[in-house]
Amino acid sequence: MAARLVSRCGAVRAAPHSGPLVSCRRWSGASTDTVYDVVVSGGGLVGAAMACALGYDIHFHDKKILLLEAGPKKVLEKLSETYSNRVSSISPGSATLLSSFGAWDHICNMRYRAFRRMQVWDACSEALIMFDKDNLDDMGYIVENDVIMHALTKQLEAVSDRVTVLYRSKAIRYTWPCPFPMADSSPWVHITLGDGSTFQTKLLIGADGHNSGVRQAAGIQNVSWNYDQSAVVATLHLSEATENNVAWQRFLPSGPIALLPVRGPSGQSAHMHAAFPLHFLSAFFWFQGNLPRLFLSDTLSSLVWSTSHEHAAELVSMDEEKFVDAVNSAFWSDADHTDFIDTAGAMLQYAVSLLKPTKVSARQLPPSVARVDAKSRVLFPLGLGHAAEYVRPRVALIGDAAHRVHPLAGQGVNMGFGDVSSLAHHLSTAAFNGKDLGSMSHLTGYETERQRHNTVLLAATDLLKRLYSTSASPLVLLRTWGLQATNAVSPLKEQIMAFASK
Amino acid sequence: MWGGRKLGSSGGWFLRVLGPGGWNTKAARRLISSAVYVKNQLSWTLQIKPGIFNEYRTIWFKSYRMIFSCLNRIKSFRYPWARLYSTSQTTVDSGEVKTFLALAHKWWDEQGVYAPLHSMNDLRVPFIRDNLLKTIPNHQPGKPLLGMKILDVGCGGGLLTEPLGRLGASVIGIDPVDENVKTAQCHKSFDPVLDKRIEYRVCSLEEIVEETAETFDAVVASEVVEHVIDLETFLQCCCQVLKPGGSLFITTINKTQLSYALGIVFSEQIAGIVPKGTHTWEKFVSPETLESILESNGLSVQTVVGMLYNPFSGYWHWSENTSLNYAAHAVKSRVQEHPTSAEFVLKGETEELQANTCTNPAVHEELKK
Numbered sequence: 001m002a003a004r005l006v007s008r009c010g011a012v013r014a015a016p017h018s019g020p021l022v023s024c025r026r027w028s029g030a031s032t033d034t035v036y037d038v039v040v041s042g043g044g045l046v047g048a049a050m051a052c053a054l055g056y057d058i059h060f061h062d063k064k065i066l067l068l069e070a071g072p073k074k075v076l077e078k079l080s081e082t083y084s085n086r087v088s089s090i091s092p093g094s095a096t097l098l099s100s101f102g103a104w105d106h107i108c109n110m111r112y113r114a115f116r117r118m119q120v121w122d123a124c125s126e127a128l129i130m131f132d133k134d135n136l137d138d139m140g141y142i143v144e145n146d147v148i149m150h151a152l153t154k155q156l157e158a159v160s161d162r163v164t165v166l167y168r169s170k171a172i173r174y175t176w177p178c179p180f181p182m183a184d185s186s187p188w189v190h191i192t193l194g195d196g197s198t199f200q201t202k203l204l205i206g207a208d209g210h211n212s213g214v215r216q217a218a219g220i221q222n223v224s225w226n227y228d229q230s231a232v233v234a235t236l237h238l239s240e241a242t243e244n245n246v247a248w249q250r251f252l253p254s255g256p257i258a259l260l261p262v263r264g265p266s267g268q269s270a271h272m273h274a275a276f277p278l279h280f281l282s283a284f285f286w287f288q289g290n291l292p293r294l295f296l297s298d299t300l301s302s303l304v305w306s307t308s309h310e311h312a313a314e315l316v317s318m319d320e321e322k323f324v325d326a327v328n329s330a331f332w333s334d335a336d337h338t339d340f341i342d343t344a345g346a347m348l349q350y351a352v353s354l355l356k357p358t359k360v361s362a363r364q365l366p367p368s369v370a371r372v373d374a375k376s377r378v379l380f381p382l383g384l385g386h387a388a389e390y391v392r393p394r395v396a397l398i399g400d401a402a403h404r405v406h407p408l409a410g411q412g413v414n415m416g417f418g419d420v421s422s423l424a425h426h427l428s429t430a431a432f433n434g435k436d437l438g439s440m441s442h443l444t445g446y447e448t449e450r451q452r453h454n455t456v457l458l459a460a461t462d463l464l465k466r467l468y469s470t471s472a473s474p475l476v477l478l479r480t481w482g483l484q485a486t487n488a489v490s491p492l493k494e495q496i497m498a499f500a501s502k
Numbered sequence: 503m504w505g506g507r508k509l510g511s512s513g514g515w516f517l518r519v520l521g522p523g524g525w526n527t528k529a530a531r532r533l534i535s536s537a538v539y540v541k542n543q544l545s546w547t548l549q550i551k552p553g554i555f556n557e558y559r560t561i562w563f564k565s566y567r568m569i570f571s572c573l574n575r576i577k578s579f580r581y582p583w584a585r586l587y588s589t590s591q592t593t594v595d596s597g598e599v600k601t602f603l604a605l606a607h608k609w610w611d612e613q614g615v616y617a618p619l620h621s622m623n624d625l626r627v628p629f630i631r632d633n634l635l636k637t638i639p640n641h642q643p644g645k646p647l648l649g650m651k652i653l654d655v656g657c658g659g660g661l662l663t664e665p666l667g668r669l670g671a672s673v674i675g676i677d678p679v680d681e682n683v684k685t686a687q688c689h690k691s692f693d694p695v696l697d698k699r700i701e702y703r704v705c706s707l708e709e710i711v712e713e714t715a716e717t718f719d720a721v722v723a724s725e726v727v728e729h730v731i732d733l734e735t736f737l738q739c740c741c742q743v744l745k746p747g748g749s750l751f752i753t754t755i756n757k758t759q760l761s762y763a764l765g766i767v768f769s770e771q772i773a774g775i776v777p778k779g780t781h782t783w784e785k786f787v788s789p790e791t792l793e794s795i796l797e798s799n800g801l802s803v804q805t806v807v808g809m810l811y812n813p814f815s816g817y818w819h820w821s822e823n824t825s826l827n828y829a830a831h832a833v834k835s836r837v838q839e840h841p842t843s844a845e846f847v848l849k850g851e852t853e854e855l856q857a858n859t860c861t862n863p864a865v866h867e868e869l870k871k
Contacts, residue, residue, distance in 0.1 A: 035694060061644025062670075062695075180611055186692050187610075202693075432646075433627050434665030439612065441621065 035188060036066045037437055038427070039201040041171055041214050043069025045088070045145065046399030046416035047207030048152040049097065053424035055159035056101040059431040065163045066199065067156070068191075070170040076150040079110055083262055084144040085233045085376040087302040089247070089410035091140050091501040094417035098151070102158075106151035107143055113261045114138040118247040119364055120483075122468070124336045124476045125345045127483040130364075131497055140247075140410070140501065142260045142302065169193050174204065174217040177394065189394050189438075203438040205396050205423070207416075210385050212401035218392050224385035224404070227465070229255050230312035231407055232305045234377045236327065237298040239370035241265040244299045248366040249408070250331055251468040255306035256408045257330045259366060263300035298370070303327065304407055312379045323377070324369050331366045336471060345480045352488045382406055386458055390419075390447040394438030398423060403454050409461045411500060415454055418502060422449050453502070593730040593739075594678045594706045601779050602658070606681030609659025610689055615777050618811055618818075619661050619725065622753070625809055625818045626724055626829065627665045630751050633804070633831050634720055637747070645670030650719045653743060655707050656726035660686030660700070666722070667699040674714075680704040707739045714743045724753040727792070728785050734795055741799045746836040750801055753809070753829040757786035760825045775813050789824050801832040 037060075040051045051067040054060050090098070090112075098104040116139055121128030133139055156163055175190040188200040206214025215222060236259070238244065244265060249258040305315065305327070315323060385404035390397050399416035423446045430442040467479050486492055605615055612620045635646055642648050648670035654663045657675030659682055667673050667690070677683050683704045690696045703710070721740045730736045740750050755761050762783045769775040789806045796803055808824035811817075818827075 035692075058643045061642070063644065187689075188692065431644075431668075432631075433624065434631070434668035435623065435627075436664070441612070441624075 033200045036201040037063040039066045040205045042208030050420045052101045055163040067165045073167045086145040088413045091414045093502045097421045103151040112143040120249045123252045125341045125480040127480040129487040206401045210400040210404040221388040226383040229306045230379045234303045235373040236369045238367045253471040257305040260302045391443035593732045593736045598729045647671035652720045653718045655723045675702045711739045720749045722751045727754045744834045750832045758825045803832045805831040
């Protein structure tokens with residue numbers, strides 16, 4: 001509303017100049033270019049999902065969509081035996097989006113792992129919080145990024161009459177139309193690729209990652225900083241035959257370490273689970289907990305360990321046994337505990353148990369790691385980013401181009417899929433109303449809806465990261481009591497889960 | 503300001519006697535002195551809006567136009583073939599033409615002077631689309647209005663024509679202001695899909711009635727009827743170009759005290775939501791008047807629903823209250839007798855009146871309207 005008042009006073013959101021890109025050029029001659037309705041720049045998880053969502057949308061049947069991907073086409077002939085080290089935690093909301101255009105079925109036919117419970121605890125105290133769903137629904141799914149990408153690619157191929165995908169094509173220049181309609185100049189966005197071909201489009205969607213070229217070309221301000229942390233990912237083999245449907249996360253002073261289930265003890269990820277009722281299966285395993293392993297394959301989990309740059313580099317380069325020891329000690333060691341915090345925590349725990357004698361969240365012990373997959377250790381730097389505006393006339397940003405978050409909450413790709421879902425919904429309504437797809441009236445609706453959700457999540461994640469990065473006593477006390485109190489209040493936990501699984 | 507109310511009511515009487523009712527002697531007496539009333543109207547209007555010079559000129563112009571157009575109407579009723587040679591702009595008000603000429607290049611600025619019209623599309627496009635979809639058994643996804651021929655009368659810069667084209671219909675947009683049509687033509691030329699589906703012409707509705715009789719599935723006259731001189735003729739022409747069973751969509755402003763206060767005083771003079779001089783309260787049409795004229799021309803009114811504009815958010819909303827803006831949907835009856843019976847009634851009454859009134863030629867003209 002405020003933006004509308006401002007714009008009514010005459011200030012139009014112009015595309016300011018930025019570097020070599022000119023913001024307003026007259027293209028009176030280039031009318032032989034193909035005019036696409038939507039161009040999605042960036043063919044990663046979020047960009048490909050956006051192209052799929054639009055391609056399968058009923059009101060986009062006569063529209064032309066283009067997806068530009070700088071990398072080569074990833075063809076997965078056969079699912080590899082080794083699991084990929086890059087996995088994503090997919091929330092139920094994201095799973096709904098993926099199933100709306102049929103990609104989830106492909107993922108189910110390949111492999112994924114559902115988890116029902118999440119335990120998060122502190123290294124400096126005994127405080128823990130346990131999230132689980134009483135109604136035995138899945139809290140989320142751990143899927144390898146390659147599997148998601150393959151499912152999306154297959155679905156894109158099925159709508160190739162509406163969605164054109166260009167691989168190995170990177171846009172090098174974007175030219176914006178004039179903010180005020182002029183007689184001779186084309187009102188569309190012009191895109192020039194590296195090989196010199198040009199296109200015009202009515203709406204450009206930037207899904208090209210946290211160093212987004214679209215965002216830079218549009219001159220949108222980006223609030224960003226780098227964390228002094230890098231994340232180490234690896235695929236680990238667990239030593240016990242647990243049912244492996246729990247996600248574990250421990251906050252160390254150097255950063256959080258998380259263990260995400262990838263494969264269950266019977267050697268399969270999800271086929272059986274899809275066939276049998278889940279509660280029956282977990283009950284079966286619960287009673288079988290101590291029997292020797294009858295199955296041949298290991299339980300696998302994926303590791304995400306955010307720590308300082310030096311420690312991360314060390315972890316990646318150390319030999320495998322030392323690495324496994326480091327991981328186990330990170331989960332099991334009590335070295336950071338202090339007596340003061342322990343007694344303070346115990347006091348609150350006693351008070352809570354007096355108030356709520358019935359509900360006692362059983363503290364579970366995380367599994368221990370046996371070995372790590374060779375060559376599966378990789379590190380990447382972490383940071384936070386948030387674009388000041390998600391939309392401009394004829395431009396919209398989704399995914400990491402709009403927001404970049406710490407992986408501690410497992411929300412990065414889910415926020416991106418949420419953006420896809422919201423923008424696809426707004427564009428679908430606009431198309432059914434015959435509107436110009438690049439018009440700000442519905443783009444601002446998308447921006448408001450998503451900024452409200454994303455800023456909250458970003459702020460909360462950053463706050464948690466900062467809160468848990470220290471071992472100073474007052475803050476440790478604060479967070480210990482806070483965590484225990486939150487754990488005791490079930491409605492609050494349900495609210496948190498509901499917000500995160502949208 | 504209260505003079506405006508009196509003014510409005512005398513204007514209302516003026517309009518009502520032109521309608522199908524009220525052929526009594528009291529009304530006839532009023533008609534005789536109607537020319538005087540018209541002059542009084544002029545002086546009242548001048549008092550209310552001081553200092554707007556072109557208003558003076560357009561109002562004088564309007565009164566002469568009215569008399570000329572009445573003469574033409576007599577000719578066309580008595581000599582149907584004379585229609586071909588009548589003045590092309592029988593319902594077009596050249597004063598209005600001038601007002602819109604000044605803003606001809608500003609149509610497509612979504613935050614500019616036409617912002618309320620852009621956001622009105624959120625209401626009127628679904629209104630038209632949904633009512634037309636009721637008549638199509640299976641529509642194609644992505645192009646729901648495929649195969650429909652639509653006429654957009656008073657299309658301006660093509661604000662409503664383009665969305666209808668995007669929904670698959672083939673649309674002809676007409677407007678008497680050629681600058682408007684130039685803007686519209688230029689804007690659609692950049693989109694290859696719309697270029698094929700939309701056609702624009704500079705003309706008034708009367709000019710194309712002959713060649714396009716009974717060819718359109720729908721006629722859209724959005725924010726137009728409050729700018730025409732002769733509403734009856736305009737709606738008759740709309741009916742003539744419609745196929746039997748075709749739909750007529752009208753959005754306009756009601757003629758109430760509230761519409762004067764909010765629609766003219768607040769919107770034009772205080773808040774500047776609408777450019778000054780765009781609307782004249784006397785020409786606003788109430789839903790009852792509109793309904794009666796439509797029914798008498800063989801169009802059965804299906805829906806009348808109010809629209810409200812929120813100037814702070816810039817969005818329109820549907821409303822039960824039709825005292826400001828409203829939208830109407832009427833369907834031309836498939837049976838053919840209705841329009842001819844109306845014509846009979848009209849002819850009979852004009853003959854009767856001719857016998858009754860005096861020889862003043864000016865009165866003849868008013869009667870024929």
